[in-house]
Amino acid sequence: MLLATIDDTALLVPYFSWKYSHRRHHSNTGSMERDEVFVPKPRSQVPWFSKYFNNPPGRVLTLAVTLLFGWPLYLAFNVSGRHYDRFACHFDPHGPIYSDRERAQIYLSDVGILAVSYGLFRLAAAKGIVYLICVYGVPLLIVNGDYGVLNKVFHNITDTHVAHHLFSTMPHYHAMEATKAIKPLLGDYYHFDGTAFYKAMWREATECLFVEPDEDAKDKGVFWYKNKL
Numbered sequence: 759m760l761l762a763t764i765d766d767t768a769l770l771v772p773y774f775s776w777k778y779s780h781r782r783h784h785s786n787t788g789s790m791e792r793d794e795v796f797v798p799k800p801r802s803q804v805p806w807f808s809k810y811f812n813n814p815p816g817r818v819l820t821l822a823v824t825l826l827f828g829w830p831l832y833l834a835f836n837v838s839g840r841h842y843d844r845f846a847c848h849f850d851p852h853g854p855i856y857s858d859r860e861r862a863q864i865y866l867s868d869v870g871i872l873a874v875s876y877g878l879f880r881l882a883a884a885k886g887i888v889y890l891i892c893v894y895g896v897p898l899l900i901v902n903g904d905y906g907v908l909n910k911v912f913h914n915i916t917d918t919h920v921a922h923h924l925f926s927t928m929p930h931y932h933a934m935e936a937t938k939a940i941k942p943l944l945g946d947y948y949h950f951d952g953t954a955f956y957k958a959m960w961r962e963a964t965e966c967l968f969v970e971p972d973e974d975a976k977d978k979g980v981f982w983y984k985n986k987l
């Protein structure tokens with residue numbers, strides 16, 4: 759855990775803050791009321807400006823902003839996060855995301871982030887801001903947007919995500935092996951989509967703007983992603 763704490767903090771991720779919100783994401787995945795992040799929006803909650811981005815240049819811009827800044831925007835401003843009655847932020851120990859018994863550890867996470875920020879500030883002071891952007895800023899944005907070659911280093915967390923959601927307490931050193939093992943157990947429930955990631959991203963940006971039940975839906979509570987603003 760110490761290693762996880764240090765490496766998350768070095769990537770400017772508040773360790774305990776994210777640990778708690780992420781645990782809730784796992785307990786409520788796909789819930790429109792209680793999931794913490796990537797919360798599906800009903801048509802009525804699509805922001806008014808979305809229609810201006812519902813075209814190819816708008817999608818390129820949205821994807822670029824999501825990939826480059828989506829993660830820090832979520833941590834700092836709860837962008838794409840669940841609705842809270844007041845401003846929610848991963849760095850705020852007294853924010854609505856956390857319960858009273860979690861708050862002390864959120865302070866600790868913040869101390870870690872401040873320490874790393876101070877280190878980065880000293881590095882910029884010694885070597886210049888351009889140096890800091892080149893050796894830290896750009897690689898960090900790339901890691902946040904797309905693990906790429908680092909996917910292997912992170913134990914294939916992107917392409918074994920189903921296994922991660924089925925057994926979220928399982929360490930991921932053998933996630934590929936575990937995925938192969940659960941495949942026959944899932945039987946017909948196992949689905950595989952081999953679409954190249956860049957095509958899948960474009961498909962999602964084009965087709966998945968909000969969720970709605972089918973008009974003649976027999977299954978109450980089943981929502982589908984749609985795009986007809």
Ligand SMILES: [Zn+2]
Pocket residue numbers: 780784922926
């Ligand atoms: Zn997870």
